[in-house]
Amino acid sequence: MTNPLLADWTGPFALPPFADLSDADFGPAIETALIEARANIAAIAENPEPADFANTIAAMESASETLDKVLGVFYNLSGADSTPAREALQRDLAPKLAAYSSEITMNPALFARVRAVWEERAGLAPEEARVADLYHQMFIRAGAALTGEEAERMRAIKERLAIIQNQFTQNLLADERGWFMEIDDLSGLPDFVVDTARAAGEDRGAKGPVITLSRSLIVPFLQFSTRRDLREQAWRAWAARGANGGETDNRAIAAEILTLREERARLLGYASFADYKLEPEMAKTPDRVRDLLMRVWEPAKARAEADGAILARMMHEDGINGELEPWDWRYYSEKRRVAEHDLDEAALKPYLSLDAMLGAMFDTATKLFGLEFREIEGPFYHPDVRGWDVTRAGRHIAVFLGDYFARGSKRSGAWCSAMRSQKNLGGETRPIVINVCNFAKGAPTLLSYDDARTLFHEFGHALHQMLSNVTYEFISGTSVARDFVELPSQLYEHWLEVPEVLERHARHYETGAPMPKALLDKLLAAATYDQGFATVEYLGSALVDLAFHEGAAPADPMEKQAEVLSSLGMPAAIGMRHATPHFAHVFSGDGYSAGYYSYMWSEVMDADAFAAFEEAGGPFDPEVAGRLERFILSTGGSRPAEELYMEFRGKMPGVEPLLKGRGLLAES
Incomplete structure (x- = not known):
């Protein structure tokens, strides 16, 4: 029988045949797809014709089409609905796929063809020239110019990193579900x-x-x-x-990852891994990152310390002596919020059901971009998953899947991914986009305001994928600079604070009554409540991540973490948002390594971007929404991030809108 992963997917929207899949299908399908991909790459590298964009770069875009299709399903399921068989296959695949990647990027004949196309990029169309430039950059940064022992060592480093980064993830999942x-x-x-x-x-x-x-x-x-x-x-x-x-202890693994990253960067001629990692990002250098983070750290720490003193007094009034501890902060902060803002989360949640907030999220996208959402039937990969056909003016735009509930088979956190990415090469391909969250399931599911913000955040990423309109998958959707990728997601959060959105959609799950205006006013008035705490716990993690990668790799990351936090004067009652042994952003892969700062870098832009709506006709101004789609959401990585933002806004922002948005500006 034909493996369902390798057959043509002929169902509605060409969705994967979830009902026909078993864990036993993945290994054989991936092996077959790898053989096909290797043959395609070899044919490109050995092509006797002179290298040009079509027979080299465009051909590489299509070379691993089957492999990408199968892995798109496998890795999405492995993160959201893991099984022992899937975890075992991940461990087996990690070094194999790393070796395959090295075979491509460290193939001298293939690199020579890529370089030849890159050298003639001035004669290409703009999008082709950009893709050629990014391919050349990818090869160089992967070690294509290395030879001999250095090249072999680079291959070994990549394979070892693939193994232990996967191990870090699986250890964390085991601890969380155990x-x-x-x-x-x-x-x-x-x-x-x-x-x-x-x-x-x-x-x-x-x-x-x-x-x-x-x-x-x-x-x-x-x-x-x-x-x-x-x-x-x-x-x-x-x-x-x-x-x-x-x-399942991750401390030694973290140390090894940092050591290998440093060696990798030095093989490529960089002073540190941070220098290597930040070169293609908007920030460019560790110094610029540290400058931004420290400009926010001082006012955030001052606010947190003042808040902590108030919470400690409340605790002492309860007859508890000693210092305020991390397990005390949220308890007394909640009591203070009720006392000062008369805002009780238990009274708020009945108005923030998951269905109501999905309605708010979709309605906002309809008003901004003309998108319509029609729920569709599965089966999908898990009974909890819901799906929607996304259209505009009757034209299919994407399939959107929402997987919202916590379960033991799902890794923690929230994320957006694409099971199939948008591209126009070889005909139009519309994406399958997934948002995954870990909300506590209920009947109905009631969200905290923070949960609702997470829902909007991940959907901002989803819009970046769904509205993408480029030819090449290499630059599709969220394939942008890491410190630019959070702009659409964090910007979309702002619409959750628009009164008319809440007035229309924040309705009591039993009675359907709108949120009372007094409660709505209290909610919006408390929007920046406890931002000292939230900012400090985030910045503690971001500054530790940066310190890990700036110089020589620390022999003991836990000791380095303590040293950094001590030098910052981290309040003892606030823990890092992500401490080293469970810092999956940084150690489960290279994505956010030396890059956890990127949420704040993007926040500088998102505060300014929403101000563009406020300065125009309001939060749904059609002209500004059109510019947002044209220059940011539809363009992927087709142009440098700073250039795209300048096209949208006309200027680059300062840090003041961020401080204002977090309520951290000093009183005048």
Whole structure:
């Protein structure tokens, strides 16, 4: 029988045949696709005809089409719905795919052809010239110019990194799904937390409610539980992911990853991995990154310290002596928010059901870009997944899949990916885009305001994929500078704060009544509440990431982490958002390594970009929305990021809109 992964996908929208797939299909399909891809690459490298864009770059774009198709399914399922078989295959594939990548980028004959096209790029169309330039850059940065022992060492480094970065991810997933805490004392917990904890207990086979390491469950537990001892136990488990000793401990792996990255950068002639990594980004240099982060660090730290002093006094008034601890901050901050803003999350959540916020998210995209969303039937890869046909003026734009609920088979966090990317080479290919979150499942599912913000954030990434309109997949969608990629996602968050969006969609899940104006006003007035805490926990992680990669790799990353935080004067009651042993952004792959700063770099732009709407006709101004799509959302990486932003806005922003947006500007 034909392997369903290798057959033509003839169902609606050419979706993968999820119902026909088994874990046993992936290995053989990937092996077959690798053989095909290697043959195609060899044919390009050995082509006797003079190199030109069509027979070299465009041919490479199509060479691994089958492999990309199969891996697009496999890796999406492995992250969102892992199984032991999929995890085993990931471990087996990591060095094989790294070797395949090296065979391409370190093939002298192929590199000679790429360089020949690059040298004649002035005669190409603009998009072709950009793709040729990026291909040449990719080859150089991958080590194509290395020879002899240096080339062999580069191959070995890449293969080893592929293995241990995958191991880091799997260790973290094992720790997250392996821990839970049964709770008999529900004091202080609102009904929505109790219901979620009971559902989690049923899922884990426990006799009663449990707290897991899902952010959507542990954070509200830390906010509301009156049991300080249980909060401490939960927080320590949350902070210790990847650092519990034994087979799943990630500390030695992190050290090895940093050492190999440094060696890789030095083989290529860079002073540090950070210098190597930042060269193609908007920031360009570690100094520019540090300058931005430190300009925000000082006002954020001052705000956090002032807030911490207030929370400590509240704790002491409760008769608890000693210092404010990390497991105390969220609890007393929530009490303070109720006291100062009369804003209780338990009163807010009934108006923020998942369905209501999906309606808000889609309606915003309709008003801005004319998109329409029609829910479609599966089957998809998991019963929790929902799908929509995205159209505009009757024309199919994309398939959008939403996988929103936490489960043991899913890695933590939230992300956007494309199971199939947009391209126009060889005919129009429309994307299959997926948003994955880890919300606590309920009946119905009620979101915190932070959850709703995450929903909008990931959909901003999805719009970047869905509205892409380029010829070559290499520059499609989110294939842009890492410190530019968060601009569409963080910009889209702003529409969650637009009063008319909440007035229309924030409705009580039982009665359908709109959120009372008084509650809406309180919510918007508290938009910057506790931003000292949020900014400091983020910046602590970003500055540790930068320090890890700026100079010589630390022999002991945990010691280096402590040194950096001490030098910053990190408030003791605030933990890093991502400590080293569970810092998946940085250690599960190279994506955000020396690049966790990019959220803040993009935030400088997103604050300024939303101001463009405010300065025009309002949050749905059609002319500004048109420019946003034309110069940012549809263009992918077809032009340098700074050039695209200048086209959209006419200027590059300063840091002041960011500080204002976070409520960190000093009072005048």
